[in-house]
Amino acid sequence: MENLNATQPVIKQCNHIPQLLSIKDVGHYTGLSRSTIYELINEDSDRYDSTFPKKVQLTQVRVVWVASEIAEWIEAKIAERSA
Helix, strand or coil: CCCCCCCCCHHHHCCCCCCEECHHHHHHHHCCCHHHHHHHHCCCCCCCCCCCCCCEECCCCCEEEEHHHHHHHHHHHHHHHHC
């Protein structure tokens, strides 16, 4: 196991741990409302977007998204406007 530097928080030393975003954070970064995000991930919705990152179910009531996947989705949307 790696030696952890006691002067730095563990999370900063473990840069391979994915950052997780709450629904509020996903909305902040994407500019989408909570309800729109849930419509994008609902396969039965007319607004379903198969490219939108899948949620991660942490507990029965807590869901999060992987920050790098949200960033990639945003980058893809930006790239689409150039095409």
